[in-house]
Amino acid sequence: MADHLLLGIDTGGTYTDAALYSETLGVVARAKALTTRHDLSVGISGAVDAVLGKARVPVSAIGLVSLSTTLATNALVEGQGGRAGLVMIGFGPDDLKRDGLAEALGTDPVLFLPGGHNVHGNETPLDMRALDEALPALSQTVSSFAVAGYFAVRNPAHEQRVRERIRAISHLPVTCSHELSSKLGGPRRALTTLLNARLVSMIDRLIGACEDFLQRRGIQVPMMVVRGDGALISAAEARLRPIETILSGPAASLVGARHLTGLDDAVVSDIGGTTTDVAVLDKGRPKLDAEGAVVGGYRTMVEAVAMRTFGLGGDSEVRIDDRGLAARIDLGPRRFLPLSLASTLHPDSILPVLERQLRTAHVGRHDGRFAVRTGVPERLASGLQPQEQALYEKIGAAPVPLDGLLMTTPQKATLDRLVARGLVHICGVTPSDAMHVLGGQGQWDAEAARLGLALAARVKDGTGRPIADSPDALARRIVDRLTRQSSDVILSACLADDGVGTIDPAGSVAVDRALHRRAGIVRFQIALDRPLVGLGASAPVYYPDIAAMLGAESVIPADAGVANAVGAVVGQVRNSVTVFVTQPEEGVFIVAGAGESVRHVDEAAAFSQARERAMTGALHAARANGADEPAVTFAEEIDAPEVEGSRKLIEARFTATASGRPRIAREA
Structure with missing residues (x-):
C-alpha cells in the first residue's frame, strides 16, 4: 500500500472498535471486540488483531495510532470514578455551595488552606500545616488529589507548592486547576479539577493498556488521543489531563460523521451502550460550547463540542413503574450488563437461575437481576465502608443473582454505592435484550434475553394484570420507549441549540401530539430542518424509526459503527x-x-x-x-x-x- 495506514481505536462502554484508514482509499477495514474492563488491552488487542487480519497488512504499514473513548464520559454520567481528595487554597466552605461543587464532591474529603492570590497575581501567605497533618491518613483513603487555588490562573505558585508536598508524601496523582483552564471562576475550576482527579486512574489504565498492546505487537508509532473538542493531543498529555477526554468519543464521532457523510448541515446522534450523544453540524463544523462541556449534570470548564450527552443507550436499565393503573417503562440513566451478553460470557451462571425464577409461582422483586465485579484492580476498591466491603466480598467474577445476594433493604443502597464506584455491574433486561427477542440483533444469547423478558412481563400493574402478554410484546414496548426517549433527547438538544431550551419534549402535550401524529382540530407537526445522521453499532436497527418520528431524513453511513474510530484519525x-x-x-x-x-x-x-x-x-x-x-x-x-x-x-x-x-x- 503506497501510503501509511492510520489506526483508529475507540474504547466504549460495551465495544472496542478499530478502523484502518488510508488518506487516499478511506476506510480499509473495520472490526469490533467486547470492551474488557478487567484488562482493557484484551478488548483492544481483539479489535486491532481482527482489523489487521481483515486488511491483510503487516504492522509496519501503520504510521499513526489515535484513540477515542467514552469511558470518561460514561463514568461522569453514571456518577463513577475514583475517590479524590480536594484541596482548596484561599477558599472557604461557602464556596462549595457554588457551581454544584458540594454535590459533585459527595462524601469525598476536602481541605481548606489559607493562601491564594488576587487578580494581579499578588499572594496571601500559604499555610500548609493542615495539609501536613491530614496527608498521612488521607492518602490511604483516596486514589488521587485535586488542588484549586484562588486566582491560580494568574499565579499558580501555591498550587504548585501544594502539589509537590502531596506528591512527596502520598506518591499519588495530583491535578492542579491552572493546568486545566485559564478562565476565572474558582468553584467551577475546582469542580473541573475534582472530576479530572477522579478520572486519572481510568484514563491512565486505558492509555497504558493501549501502549502495552502496541509495544507487544511491535507497533512503534506516535499515539494520539481525541480531545473533547475533536482535536488530537499526545497520549502523554491525555494522561495528565484526562478531563479533556470527556466527550472524546462523541467529538470523534462528530468528526467521523462529517467525514463519512460529506454533509455540512446535520443533526448527529450517536447511540452507544451507555449514552446517546447529540450534536449539530453547521456549515461543516461542529459547534463548540462556549460555556464549557456539560456532562453528568455538571458544567465543566473543558472546551468541547456543543454535545449533549444523555444516559440512554442499548444497554440502559429498563425501569418498570408498576404503581399506576397502567405500568410505565423508562430507560436509563444507568447502564446494565444485558442478560444476553452476561449469558454469553457466563452461560452457567445466567440461564439456570432465570429458569428457576420462572418456575416459581410468585414474582420476586429481584427476578432477572445479577451482580458481578467489573474486574478493575483491587487498589481502586480502597476506602470501602465495612458494609460495602462485606457485600463486595460476596460478589465474584461470575454473576450472582440478587435474590440470593440482597437479604435486607439497606443492602440495595450498599450495592448501588458499589456500582457508582465502578466496582460492580448489575446484569438485567436492556433494550439490547429486547432487540434480541425481536430479531433486530443476534450477536449474544437470545434465549437469556427471552427468559429475562418473560420474567419482567409477569410484573403486575395497578389493575393486577401482567404488564405484557408475552416477551415479544414487552420487547416491542421497550423498543418503542427507546424510540420515543431518543426522539425526546434529540429534540431537547436541537431546541436548546435554537434558544428555546425551556420546552421539555418529554413533558409537553403539544410535542407528544406532534410526535405521535395524534388527530385533532389543531394539527401539531414537528420536523428537523436537516438530516438525522445515526451513528453507533445499533444505529441501523433504531434510527430509521427515530428519524421517522422526528420527520427527518435518516442517514446511516456504511461505517456508522466505527465512526468514532474514523474520527480519531482524521482530526487535527x-x-x-x-x-x-x-x-x-x-x-x-x-x-x-x-x-x-x-x-x-x-x-x-x-x-x-x-x-x-x-x-x-x-x-x-x-x-x-x-x-x-x-x-x-x-x-x-x-x-x-x-x-x-x-x-x-x-x-x-x-x-x-x-x-x-x-x-x-x-x-x-
Whole structure:
C-alpha cells in the first residue's frame, strides 16, 4: 500500500472498535471486540488483531495510532470514578455551595488552606500545616488529589507548592486547576479539577493498556488521543489531563460523521451502550460550547463540542413503574450488563437461575437481576465502608443473582454505592435484550434475553394484570420507549441549540401530539430542518424509526459503527494559549499566564510580550502534542473603556491557536 495506514481505536462502554484508514482509499477495514474492563488491552488487542487480519497488512504499514473513548464520559454520567481528595487554597466552605461543587464532591474529603492570590497575581501567605497533618491518613483513603487555588490562573505558585508536598508524601496523582483552564471562576475550576482527579486512574489504565498492546505487537508509532473538542493531543498529555477526554468519543464521532457523510448541515446522534450523544453540524463544523462541556449534570470548564450527552443507550436499565393503573417503562440513566451478553460470557451462571425464577409461582422483586465485579484492580476498591466491603466480598467474577445476594433493604443502597464506584455491574433486561427477542440483533444469547423478558412481563400493574402478554410484546414496548426517549433527547438538544431550551419534549402535550401524529382540530407537526445522521453499532436497527418520528431524513453511513474510530484519525492537533494583561494601578501593566507574572511600565511593551508569549506557548504545545508544521492564528480582546475622559485598561486577552495534522511515523 503506497501510503501509511492510520489506526483508529475507540474504547466504549460495551465495544472496542478499530478502523484502518488510508488518506487516499478511506476506510480499509473495520472490526469490533467486547470492551474488557478487567484488562482493557484484551478488548483492544481483539479489535486491532481482527482489523489487521481483515486488511491483510503487516504492522509496519501503520504510521499513526489515535484513540477515542467514552469511558470518561460514561463514568461522569453514571456518577463513577475514583475517590479524590480536594484541596482548596484561599477558599472557604461557602464556596462549595457554588457551581454544584458540594454535590459533585459527595462524601469525598476536602481541605481548606489559607493562601491564594488576587487578580494581579499578588499572594496571601500559604499555610500548609493542615495539609501536613491530614496527608498521612488521607492518602490511604483516596486514589488521587485535586488542588484549586484562588486566582491560580494568574499565579499558580501555591498550587504548585501544594502539589509537590502531596506528591512527596502520598506518591499519588495530583491535578492542579491552572493546568486545566485559564478562565476565572474558582468553584467551577475546582469542580473541573475534582472530576479530572477522579478520572486519572481510568484514563491512565486505558492509555497504558493501549501502549502495552502496541509495544507487544511491535507497533512503534506516535499515539494520539481525541480531545473533547475533536482535536488530537499526545497520549502523554491525555494522561495528565484526562478531563479533556470527556466527550472524546462523541467529538470523534462528530468528526467521523462529517467525514463519512460529506454533509455540512446535520443533526448527529450517536447511540452507544451507555449514552446517546447529540450534536449539530453547521456549515461543516461542529459547534463548540462556549460555556464549557456539560456532562453528568455538571458544567465543566473543558472546551468541547456543543454535545449533549444523555444516559440512554442499548444497554440502559429498563425501569418498570408498576404503581399506576397502567405500568410505565423508562430507560436509563444507568447502564446494565444485558442478560444476553452476561449469558454469553457466563452461560452457567445466567440461564439456570432465570429458569428457576420462572418456575416459581410468585414474582420476586429481584427476578432477572445479577451482580458481578467489573474486574478493575483491587487498589481502586480502597476506602470501602465495612458494609460495602462485606457485600463486595460476596460478589465474584461470575454473576450472582440478587435474590440470593440482597437479604435486607439497606443492602440495595450498599450495592448501588458499589456500582457508582465502578466496582460492580448489575446484569438485567436492556433494550439490547429486547432487540434480541425481536430479531433486530443476534450477536449474544437470545434465549437469556427471552427468559429475562418473560420474567419482567409477569410484573403486575395497578389493575393486577401482567404488564405484557408475552416477551415479544414487552420487547416491542421497550423498543418503542427507546424510540420515543431518543426522539425526546434529540429534540431537547436541537431546541436548546435554537434558544428555546425551556420546552421539555418529554413533558409537553403539544410535542407528544406532534410526535405521535395524534388527530385533532389543531394539527401539531414537528420536523428537523436537516438530516438525522445515526451513528453507533445499533444505529441501523433504531434510527430509521427515530428519524421517522422526528420527520427527518435518516442517514446511516456504511461505517456508522466505527465512526468514532474514523474520527480519531482524521482530526487535527490544535492548542490554544491565552495570556492576560491587567493594569493594577496607573502606569503599571502586569502580563500573566503561560509563565511567571511580569511587570511593565509601558502598555505597548506589555502587549508585545503577551502576543509573543501566547504564540510561543501555542506552537510549543502543538509540537509537544505531535503536530507536523503547525500554523498559528491570533485573537485579541482588549477591554479598555473611557472613564472621565481617560482610557482605563481593565483586561486584555491575547489568544494564539496553533494547529496541524499529527506527525506520522516514516519508514526508515
